[in-house]
Amino acid sequence: MSRLVFRRMRGFTLVEVIVVMIITSILAGIMVLFIRRPVESYVNTAARADMADVAEIALRRMARELRGAVPNSIRLSVIGNTSLLEFIPTKAGGNYLDVSDAAPAANPVLSFTDTTRTSFYVVTPMPAAPYAIVPGDWIIVYNLGTGNTGSDAYAATPGNRAAVASIGGANGKTITLANNPFPNGFASPRKRFSVALAPVTFACVNNANGTGTLTRFWGYGFRPVQINPATVGATQALMANNVAGCTFTVMQLLDRNTSLIGLAIALARPSPGSAANNLETATLAQQIQVSNTP
Numbered sequence: 001m002s003r004l005v006f007r008r009m010r011g012f013t014l015v016e017v018i019v020v021m022i023i024t025s026i027l028a029g030i031m032v033l034f035i036r037r038p039v040e041s042y043v044n045t046a047a048r049a050d051m052a053d054v055a056e057i058a059l060r061r062m063a064r065e066l067r068g069a070v071p072n073s074i075r076l077s078v079i080g081n082t083s084l085l086e087f088i089p090t091k092a093g094g095n096y097l098d099v100s101d102a103a104p105a106a107n108p109v110l111s112f113t114d115t116t117r118t119s120f121y122v123v124t125p126m127p128a129a130p131y132a133i134v135p136g137d138w139i140i141v142y143n144l145g146t147g148n149t150g151s152d153a154y155a156a157t158p159g160n161r162a163a164v165a166s167i168g169g170a171n172g173k174t175i176t177l178a179n180n181p182f183p184n185g186f187a188s189p190r191k192r193f194s195v196a197l198a199p200v201t202f203a204c205v206n207n208a209n210g211t212g213t214l215t216r217f218w219g220y221g222f223r224p225v226q227i228n229p230a231t232v233g234a235t236q237a238l239m240a241n242n243v244a245g246c247t248f249t250v251m252q253l254l255d256r257n258t259s260l261i262g263l264a265i266a267l268a269r270p271s272p273g274s275a276a277n278n279l280e281t282a283t284l285a286q287q288i289q290v291s292n293t294p
Contacts, residue, residue: 159185
């Protein structure tokens with residue numbers, strides 16, 4: 001005869017489940033209190049590091065370009081809440097053949113007396129690609145900067161800036177200009193000329209809440225008076241956003257033929273998990289020395 005065996009079923013009662021849930025919630029809350037601060041600190045540190053990287057890249061780009069500026073071409077102004085740092089970038093350079101060099105008749109000299117003579121011979125080696133001189137480049141001689149009549153490349157009728165029309169002659173070393181304005185300017189004591197491109201402006205829109213921008217502008221032409229390129233439809237490229245403010249300084253050291261350029265940029269973003277007016281900030285600064293020997 002078979003025997004039936006009954007086993008007692010085991011499990012959790014509803015009360016036990018509720019107690020476990022309450023205890024688990026308490027433990028989770030305690031863990032959150034201990035973990036929240038380290039997590040917020042990590043997130044904020046990562047945000048500051050990211051902003052510092054953006055600022056560093058922007059400052060390096062600016063410093064690299066400003067070091068290659070045409071002598072005495074860096075100028076600074078503040079229009080509204082926008083800081084404007086403008087310069088004429090140098091592409092290449094060389095020495096021109098001068099009348100004092102007793103040059104052969106076959107090689108034209110750069111004339112500082114006759115406006116009809118628009119060609120000159122380059123004594124130094126011609127720059128190779130990608131720095132080769134091409135039509136449309138600008139030849140600038142002995143630039144002394146804003147306010148110096150005949151030696152201001154920004155002037156409406158400059159006496160030291162002319163556009164390249166063509167390259168030719170023996171060994172491709174004769175440059176023909178669209179016109180010769182140099183009789184209205186001054187010869188270079190070192191017989192040097194700069195090959196330049198059109199002006200460039202770094203424009204920083206300052207906004208304490210971190211909604212400003214740092215932008216590079218070009219393609220707006222030479223302007224006797226510095227302007228905000230954003231108002232004339234210039235070509236632009238964003239270098240940094242979340243900008244709280246920029247500080248640019250230009251100190252001319254005339255006795256040393258150099259300039260000391262100060263660059264500082266502050267970026268700001270709302271701190272994660274905090275009020276909108278609580279900002280995480282990162283500020284970087286750099287000084288560069290620029291040659292002003294024309």
